[in-house]
Amino acid sequence: MHNSTAAVVPRPSVVTLGSALRRLGTVFWNLPRNILILLLMAYRKVVSPLYGQVCRFFPSCSAYALEAITVHGAVKGSWLAARRLLRCHPWNAGGVDHVPAGHREWPAGRTPTIVVLNNPDIYLAAQPDGEGRSAV
Amino acid sequence: MDIFGTILAPFKWLVSAIMVGFHDGLSTIGMSPANGWTWTLSIIGLVLVIRAALIPVFVKQIKAQRGMQLLQPDLKKMQDKYKGKTDQLSRQAMAQEQMALYKKHGTNPFSACLPMLIQMPFFFALFQVLSGISSAKVSGQGIGAMSAEQVKQFDESTIFGAPLSASLLHGSTAGGEVAVWILSIVMILAMTASQFITQKQIMAKNMSEEALASPFMRQQKMMLYILPVVFGVGGINFPIGVLIYWTTTNLWTMGQQFFVIRRMPTPGSPAAKALAERRAAKGLPALPLLGGKKVDAEAAEAAAAAAVEAKTQRVQPQRKNRKRK
Numbered sequence: 001m002h003n004s005t006a007a008v009v010p011r012p013s014v015v016t017l018g019s020a021l022r023r024l025g026t027v028f029w030n031l032p033r034n035i036l037i038l039l040l041m042a043y044r045k046v047v048s049p050l051y052g053q054v055c056r057f058f059p060s061c062s063a064y065a066l067e068a069i070t071v072h073g074a075v076k077g078s079w080l081a082a083r084r085l086l087r088c089h090p091w092n093a094g095g096v097d098h099v100p101a102g103h104r105e106w107p108a109g110r111t112p113t114i115v116v117l118n119n120p121d122i123y124l125a126a127q128p129d130g131e132g133r134s135a136v
Numbered sequence: 137m138d139i140f141g142t143i144l145a146p147f148k149w150l151v152s153a154i155m156v157g158f159h160d161g162l163s164t165i166g167m168s169p170a171n172g173w174t175w176t177l178s179i180i181g182l183v184l185v186i187r188a189a190l191i192p193v194f195v196k197q198i199k200a201q202r203g204m205q206l207l208q209p210d211l212k213k214m215q216d217k218y219k220g221k222t223d224q225l226s227r228q229a230m231a232q233e234q235m236a237l238y239k240k241h242g243t244n245p246f247s248a249c250l251p252m253l254i255q256m257p258f259f260f261a262l263f264q265v266l267s268g269i270s271s272a273k274v275s276g277q278g279i280g281a282m283s284a285e286q287v288k289q290f291d292e293s294t295i296f297g298a299p300l301s302a303s304l305l306h307g308s309t310a311g312g313e314v315a316v317w318i319l320s321i322v323m324i325l326a327m328t329a330s331q332f333i334t335q336k337q338i339m340a341k342n343m344s345e346e347a348l349a350s351p352f353m354r355q356q357k358m359m360l361y362i363l364p365v366v367f368g369v370g371g372i373n374f375p376i377g378v379l380i381y382w383t384t385t386n387l388w389t390m391g392q393q394f395f396v397i398r399r400m401p402t403p404g405s406p407a408a409k410a411l412a413e414r415r416a417a418k419g420l421p422a423l424p425l426l427g428g429k430k431v432d433a434e435a436a437e438a439a440a441a442a443a444v445e446a447k448t449q450r451v452q453p454q455r456k457n458r459k460r461k
Contacts, residue, residue, distance in 0.1 A: 049358065054252070056244045058235035089250045090196050095239025096232055120229035 032074035040066045056094025059118040061085055064099055066114045071102035147261035152280030154182045155265075159286070172293035175300055176380055179262075183384040186258055187392075193251045194392070198400050203243035210237055259381070266377040269301040290377075295319070300377040316376065323379040324371035328364040330386040334393050335360050341407040342397045 044062050055061050064084050069077030080099065087097070098119065106112065116123045158181035163169040167177075214237065218230040238244045265279050273291040278284045291301050298315035371379060401407035412422060 054246050054249050056235075056238070056246045056248050058232045061249065088248045090193050090248055092248070093239050093242055094235060094244040094246065094248070096236050117224065117228050120225050120232055124225050124229050 033069055033077070036069050036074055036078070037066065040069065055088060056090075056092065057084070057088060057097045058095070059098070061088055063114065063118055064097070067099045067112075067118045070112050070114055071099060071104055144257060144261050144264060147257045148265055149280040151182065151258060151261045152265050152282045154185055155179065156281050156286065158182065170289050170293060172295040172300055175290055175293050175377070176295055179377055179380045180384050182262070183381055183388060186255065187385060187388045190251055190254070193247065197245075197247040198396060200243045200247075201245050201402055202400070203241065204245055207237060207241045207243070210241075262381055263374065263378050266301060266375050269375075269377075295376070298376055300380075301375050303375045304372040306373070319376055320371055320379060323376075323383045324367050326383050327367045327371070327379075327386045330383075330390045331363050331367070332360065334386075334390045337393055337397060341410075342393075342402050342405050 040062060044066070048060075048062060053060070057064070059067065061081070061084055065077070065081035068080040068084075071077070072080060084097070088094075106115075111123075155175075155178045158178035159169065159174060162174050162177055167174045211234070214230065214233055218226055221227070221230075265282070268279055269287055269291045272279050272284075272287045276284050278287055282290070291299070293300055294312060294315075296315050296319060297312045298319045299312055302312065302316045304316055304320040367382075370382070374382070397407045398411070401411050415422065
């Protein structure tokens with residue numbers, strides 16, 4: 001909060017210190033989320049291919065977890081992912097099961113890849129060029 | 137107290153209880169309780185219990201695969217829609233539609249990761265039980281349901297002169313190094329061979345042409361070469377007892393696969409054709425399709441309609457008690 005007052009007064013050194021501190025705070029705040037994201041990405045790159053597709057849902061459990069943690073953060077994302085894992089058993093018919101929408105807004109053109117890939121019905125239709133469904 | 141240990145504790149108890157149960161049973165029918173073969177058979181018994189418990193899951197998956205044939209027309213339609221669209225997002229859209237289709241028909245060829253995940257705590261628990269035997273013996277403690285005497289007995293028991301708690305890399309406290317070496321290598325080879333045979337059988341006989349052409353195939357092939365490495369690394373690190381468990385479970389998988397390929401093959405695969413031919417030769421009717429929820433009724437209706445058409449004339453409904461010649 002005090003950063004905004006610092007920004008009004010033209011004191012460049014303080015401004016950079018304030019914004020650096022704020023950036024450091026953000027890094028720490030996002031650390032758990034980013035660690036989990038890295039772990040999940042490594043799992044999807046290394047372990048998932050070993051098993052092939054086993055998941056009865058779209059998106060698959062690991063894709064779901066990655067999106068949930070990207071969108072909802074480490075705590076709520078993990079909770080959502082754990083609940084999905086419990087749903088994924090042979091007596092569930094499976095099907096399409098999206099991550100609930102979050103409150104985070106992404107800058108234009110910078111939507112995380114996983115969010116795009118997990119919601120092809122939304123993003124494929126929104127594609128302006130001829131790559132999408134327009135060619136049907 | 138570590139979380140891992142706390143989670144594993146009940147599994148350790150269960151695993152050791154099943155082993156002790158088999159051990160007691162085998163002892164009462166006259167096998168020597170201190171003999172390594174009695175403990176080996178107890179480990180094999182544990183495998184049989186775990187794998188037999190997983191049979192319902194497996195059967196369910198097989199039935200779901202059978203049900204797949206019912207949605208072939210819909211699946212084909214969808215594949216045509218996405219023909220030539222190779223960008224990732226289109227592929228994802230196709231995957232999503234496919235899943236929605238499975239859900240609609242109440243069938244799903246994927247077994248979910250549960251059958252795989254559920255075996256893991258048992259394996260880790262067994263590993264902890266068997267690798268903890270030597271140190272538990274030194275401190276004179278029991279493990280899980282195993283009493284201190286049984287721990288001692290297990291630690292001292294051998295097969296072919298190799299102690300069950302010894303491993304190739306970490307040696308043994310009771311000697312028999314050469315036997316441990318030979319036995320470990322034989323079991324690594326047995327695991328690799330059984331896995332190779334299983335995989336080759338599936339690919340050569342039990343996959344439909346569409347499945348063989350899918351990118352999923354590449355992963356299957358990768359498994360063929362990665363798993364032997366895993367067996368090799370595990371094989372030299374793990375105690376003989378764990379290797380017995382691992383080898384037995386692999387052999388079970390192989391046997392199960394043989395049975396499935398012969399009796400319940402994937403529709404559209406060479407094995408399915410072979411089964412159909414065998415049945416035709418014996419004069420048996422073709423196998424009905426299983427799985428699928430509401431679709432079954434529709435399919436039956438369609439079949440009935442086709443049958444009526446084939447007869448060209450509709451048979452008048454009759455009362456059941458009317459006499460027929």
